[in-house]
Amino acid sequence: MKPAFPTLPAPHIPVAKPRLPEAHRLMPYLERLDQSRIYANIGPVCQELKERLGKHFDITEGGLALTASGSAALVGAILAAAGRRTNRPIALCASYTFVATLSAIQCCGYDPHLADIDPNTWALDPDALRRHPRLHEVGLVAVTAPYGRLPDLDAWARFRRDTGIPVVIDAAASFDVLERLPRAIPPDLPVVLSFHATKAFGCGEGGAVICTDPDLFLRVIRATNNGFFGARHVIGDNINGKMSEYHGCVAMAALDYWGATLWDYKQTAKAYHHAANANGIDAMLRVGGDTSYAYALLHTSTEEQAIFVRDQLAAKGIDSRFWYGRGLHRETGFGPFDCDPMPVTDSLSHRLLGLPFYADLAISAIEEICKTVAQAMEIIPIEGVQNVGRP
Template sequence: MSDVTPPEPIYVTRPHLPPLAEVTRLLEGVWERRILTNGGPLHQQLEEELAAYLGVEHLALVANGTLALLIALKALRLQGEVITTPFSFVATSEALSWNGLEPVFADIDPHTYGLDPASIEACITPRTTAILPVHCYGFPCDVEAIQRIADDYNLKVIYDAAHAFGVECHCGSLLQHGDLSVLSFHATKVFNTFEGGAIICPDAKTKKRIDRLKNFGFVDEVTVAANGINAKMSELHAAVGLAQLPGIDAAIAERQRVAEAYRDQLTDLPGLLLPEFGQAQRANYAYFPVRITDQAPLDRDQLVERLRAEGIVPRRYFHPLIPEFQYYRSNASADPKRYPVAAQMGREVLCLPIYPELSSADLQRICRAVRAAITGSSPDQP
């Protein structure tokens, strides 16, 4: 038996944690006040600080990103069909189904990975009431074209911005677009509160409605005015968020360091297409999606197996596509011929590991393994 200890596996992401001492300091106040939830002082403080950081006026915190989507859709009182993307995490469509809405899958743009405006327009029927695009990987959708379509057909627009924390476009915060935008603060996201999420609201009236919906629909102690749900963020999760926020710019800068290292070292490999982050005025480097095209000597799934053999665990985001899951196969729009670009991306895209603490040594290890798999060289070569 070999005495050589195999290297630690490198996963696609690793949760970024705030200083424990700062979380502890904030929790001491929670223990003193004994206010654990229901919009306590840390919850209120985090709403204010996040709104200021993100460049938005109104932000409602919730317990997770999926609840944020559920409530956002409920707040707009939608019915019928909602045009959305097949190329996303399944929660995007599940939020529609839970609200009794029918997802209609349109195709995506191969550069932004967001909904293709032309495909959106082709999917509109008399039953269409809204569009639910995703700022996939934090890359901005074509927000102006989508808004023009929405205005022309009198549709609502709800952005799943789970990947887009801190991203800025030509006019400031990307989160200002649409009727509502939804964030996730899951452990794997750029900014996390362990679990959490938020809804970006255009005005105080909308925020008030959302705040009621996330608290069972209560207006006051004796009045329930809406069919609400319990989606409140606790003080513990708010404490984590408050401790995270001062270091978020440094964390994003470290993500950029990783992205630039990949671009420097993987730029000349045949059949490997690297992402372009210049679509945003300010990117957050949430993911590093590469495409393995038919010009490469191996396909995406073969590359995954080669990397896993070296202890590197990338992810095929997004595979399978949402319409390929059993629950959605009977959907009327679940036909790959309707979304050929998304189907192609589902076969080609692979997300390489990226997180602030990814060391230079591990970066080199990943790059050597990718290069070796594509060129046929040894992963041990520098």
């Protein structure tokens, strides 16, 4: 049987090619560990990283809690904002997200209920969810920022205040978007970031929760630090979700070179737009803007077009990805979950194709990708071929 999501074993152009700081850039930080002999528990390196990132995002109230992964950050944010499953056992979540959003909900004891997304924002719609028939059972809403596209945080803060239902923002891929399009983070919304190697800013495995409310921030620290804060006295449901000092070293070095990395992303984005323009596909391409530099997305009108493009790229050894699959409601080995009708997710999930994007993607590769896309879409002809005969 043909797999639903084929991946190329040895692509000539991979869909992602993370580039973390080279070993020599880590050395000054690793040598600090030799001196401090503190390797965990948010030691001096992570303390400094926390301060630097706090300044980076201009957080003046609350703070930024460093975690072992975006998933650990999600669990910490949920435990801090909503606590473990209560007498309102349902957690609303988009089907159009990475599996980790839902897994974190389950880890905190909630029963996920998958909801459809808004066709324009690709995210849950706070106004639609106010009218959700199961709202009286809902103890948590986890809102994904798809591909880093941040939802309307003020609208979610109003939802939280009006309904009393805690909201967690899964902004796993939003590091560069938050910086490019800075938003005031309302005090009652914990915002989760992932520093996974595949994200625009990565340290291998890592993450963070940004909170602008000092009490909520304290609860996130406790929830990701075995329930401790200041004293060896456990308070509240918790995990060990802390970032190690080793990962802190990688993140510090990544932050030192973030300006250069960003410059490379911008050049790649510029080259993409140039090649997309030359091949007549710029209107379909999303690179930069309100989505993260971790992605280049081709937004087609039909699923058949996207699948044909994917196959044509694959034939040339160029990998691509439907990053969130067909939505979690279509996962065959996971669930089933309670689920609303999914017309938007069903339609969008196979019309947003992730194209290769990384900091040092060669201009010649970008030109080849855009030309192949344009040929598959019959925008430009294939040399010597009259009609592509797309299905």
